[in-house]
Amino acid sequence: MTVLPIMRSPLKLFLRLLWQTLFSLLLSLGLGFGWLGSPVLADAIPSATLAAQSVTEIKVSLGNPANELKFIPDRLDFVAGKQYKLVLDNPSPQKHYFTAKDFADASYSSKVEAGKVEIKGAIHELELKPTAVAEWILTPIKPGTYQLRCTIPGHAEAGMTGTITITAGAQSV
Numbered sequence: 189m190t191v192l193p194i195m196r197s198p199l200k201l202f203l204r205l206l207w208q209t210l211f212s213l214l215l216s217l218g219l220g221f222g223w224l225g226s227p228v229l230a231d232a233i234p235s236a237t238l239a240a241q242s243v244t245e246i247k248v249s250l251g252n253p254a255n256e257l258k259f260i261p262d263r264l265d266f267v268a269g270k271q272y273k274l275v276l277d278n279p280s281p282q283k284h285y286f287t288a289k290d291f292a293d294a295s296y297s298s299k300v301e302a303g304k305v306e307i308k309g310a311i312h313e314l315e316l317k318p319t320a321v322a323e324w325i326l327t328p329i330k331p332g333t334y335q336l337r338c339t340i341p342g343h344a345e346a347g348m349t350g351t352i353t354i355t356a357g358a359q360s361v
């Protein structure tokens with residue numbers, strides 16, 4: 189039931205600590221939203237706008253108790269500029285990854301509730317052991333269609349893939 193750390197090498201540990209320190213610092217300065225993305229994206233939506241919005245919750249299961257290799261649902265639709273809480277859970281008997289690098293790059297990631305989850309890199313990939321739950325607060329920014337997959341060998345090939353779309357919102361045009 190426990191989650192083993194993904195990052196074990198000293199360099200990765202250092203980068204992770206650096207990231208966490210920077211993240212905490214930004215949050216403490218109240219500048220979290222603006223500085224986490226690229227300067228271009230940061231200018232697109234003022235942080236005050238993001239903070240004032242309500243959060244839309246989207247739930248995704250990684251696998252199921254019958255151990256089918258799929259995301260449920262396998263289509264996730266977002267509107268640019270809105271804030272979401274992506275709730276991931278793993279009700280299956282084995283470990284899975286929620287890997288959506290391009291989607292993550294097209295979004296602001298404000299926060300990941302990391303109780304039972306390890307963050308890999310810049311939240312491009314989340315590892316969920318059986319029974320784990322993760323909450324990822326994010327704001328999609330760049331409209332497009334993005335791939336979701338589980339990177340455990342054989343899982344994507346067996347159908348553990350998905351499609352994530354970000355459609356342009358009224359604010360982002």
Ligand SMILES: [Cu+2]
Pocket residue numbers: 257283284285338339340343348
């Ligand atoms: Cu998997």
